[in-house]
Amino acid sequence: MTTLTFNAYYTLIAAVLVLLLGSWLVRKIKFLQDFNIPEPVAGGLVAALVLFGVHTVQGVNFQFEKPLQDAFMLVFFSSIGLSADFARLRQGGRPLVIFIIAVSAFIIVQNVVGTVMASALGLDPRIGLVAGSITLTGGHGTAGAWGKDLEAAGVQGAITLGMACATFGLVMGGLLGGPVARRLIRGKPTPGLAGIDDSKPAAGDQEVVFERPHQQRLITAESGLQTLAMFAACLAFSDIMFKVAQGTFFQLPQFVWALAGGVLVRNGLVLIFGVNMFDRAIDVFGNIALSLFLAMALLSLKLWELAGLAVPVMFILAAQTVVMALYATYVTYRAMGGDYDAAVLAAGHCGFGLGATPTAVANMQALTDRFGPSHKAFLIVPMVGAFFVDIVNALLLQGALKVIAWVS
Template sequence: MEITLNGYYTLIFATLVLLLGRFMIKNIKVLEDFNIPEPVVGGLVAAMIVYALNIVWGYSFNFHQGLQTATMLMFFASIGLSADFGRLKAGGTPLLIFLAVVSVFIVLQDVVGVGMASALGLDPLLGLVTGSISLTGGHGTAGAWGVVLEEEYGVVGATTLGIAVATYGLVAGGIVGGPVARRLIKNLGLTPTPDNPNPSNVEKVAGAQSLYSTKHDEDGDHRQEEMFEKPDNIRLITASSMIETLALFAAALAFADIMTIVAEGTWFQLPTFVWALAAGVIIRNALTMVFNFDMFDRAIDVIGNASLSLFLAMALLSLKLWQLTDLAGPVLIILLVQTLVMILYAYFVTFKIMGKDYDAAVLSAGHCGFGMGATPTAIANMQAVTDRYLPSPKAFLIVPMVGAFFVDIINATVLQIFTKIPF
């Protein structure tokens, strides 16, 4: 029996899923320790209930797709509207180098995913799902690309698999980041002395502290640490600022809709959510650089976080878990290999290219966090390291900007190239 729910009931169930996730995280410590998002926790429980109803009584639920699509586009537009390229100056050369390191790893992650999938007899496009779509991209990107792969490429179960892989990545990224950094720091000869650091330790991070203080003052705000990695922070918003911000979102979504139609069948055909992200980037930087417009970032943050949570809740409600039964074994093998690749890359590439010093070790822990999971995982990894050893302002300046904003732009570009390759 199929039960179709309209937009009202879809929204009601989505908010109930979010409340359930919040309740579980507050009462189950391991979920909080690994920074598992509220919609993922509540959504997976809801998906299991829907699965049980299907197996026992044959019920199947269809939720309102238009609302889910709208929230997805709003989320990606918020990423674009937050990606102020002027902030690249705050990170300087180290940020650009780290962006290059991350970009190469995204390509490597997809090469490994596609190669392993082909070797195990799976659709190569499922390799992208077990690659940067879900791991570097996280749940939002997994849900968005899952829909594209299912509808345009006929990849069955791509959304369900993407959500599952992204959840694995959050846990794995939180597990491997700390040990990688501690091993590197041990090789540097630093000891855990947070209360009484020795002079040599202080000297090694003094340069980074100075850089951070200067650049942070020039930037004039701390919002790169507050967007998607701190969604519960209180932000003061007025009705007029919210209306202005909604107008920006409307412009981004309208641009995305028009470009999707115009580009259909051409060489620059892109998924609608990629156009939404690109539109946000164009609008943001055109207004700030050309017209010196003062963007109201707090409203963008709130709309972006709320849209992401609602989108994930609805995506998880729509999961069909029975589609994954035949993929469990091969996918687990691919994910274990991806985890090993992340560890080796962070240890031998990220650390060395970023300077082979204490800051580079902390950056390696952060890279494990969002290379496998998400920016909150990266922040948690770095906090665990700096709480035990020394502060690393340089790492806390670079990772949030790369992980929360710029990596999604790079990932979307890389994935668009990979999907055009005839496997």
């Protein structure tokens, strides 16, 4: 069998071409727009199918530069940490803390459902984590990161399966949030749209990092250099801690240390030195890194490895969808107060509990465009979905893997 190897330069070129293809597809196909399918995923899946066809017909394998992909992954998770401002916790107050607790509990539920069903279907229970919070709460970026570590631990096809599950979650998260919230809203008072001037921002609105990847941002050479210095500090921290923690209780995947480094760097600079963080630059670098990482991960998919997993995993994902709807209805909604804001928050939880934060925001926008504003939901969901859930998910997944190893 012939293997075509792409060095770092050609891997980067291929990834950029995938992103350009994805951008064109999303512009042209309404379905991709309606369900907020990311451009790297749209272009990457098409590229993966093409490479699968070439492999099937010609027997050719494609090998892309792995260290480059890993570097962009670490930059992306560093950007999440650098965007996690503890000062924003005070803005959200008690409702934010309650929502974080509800979301954290659901991550545990999601992983229990996934691992129990995987074991019952005769699969490796770690497959249940891939069809659990790794991909559904975590999204494509987390799927690629954990997939890499799981494949190294012997779970064949974890990255490929993760990308498929994450894409399923994006679609179902967009489909589920609206119906769940509309059922909860039925017969209850709503703010309405009277007197709202869409040309003026609501009081307390803030720029949501990662939610507006196409928004124009003014970045100077100085701010870009300062941001790169912070990323370098995060990468150095992750490299040191990953090596130091090997064989200890604190042994974690390197991307978790990159995320933790970002949290420490950002909040240390803000709280100790009073630095005014330039979130726009962090946002841009993070989005670029995520896009390139996903493009490279999807180029490296081996779709033929999924043949034996497709049917049992679909059973798990169907169950996860039902569990999400029930949890949002009977736990998230009630925990957040059982009012209109709680219904919008439940729709948002469906969005990032199965898909991603942009899906959550799209769900909430569809509701507020019809029934009226929910400033509480738009303050809480982006903070939890884009920042805190990744930290909580990483810690809970590490614990879940230790439990599975202990039980096995």
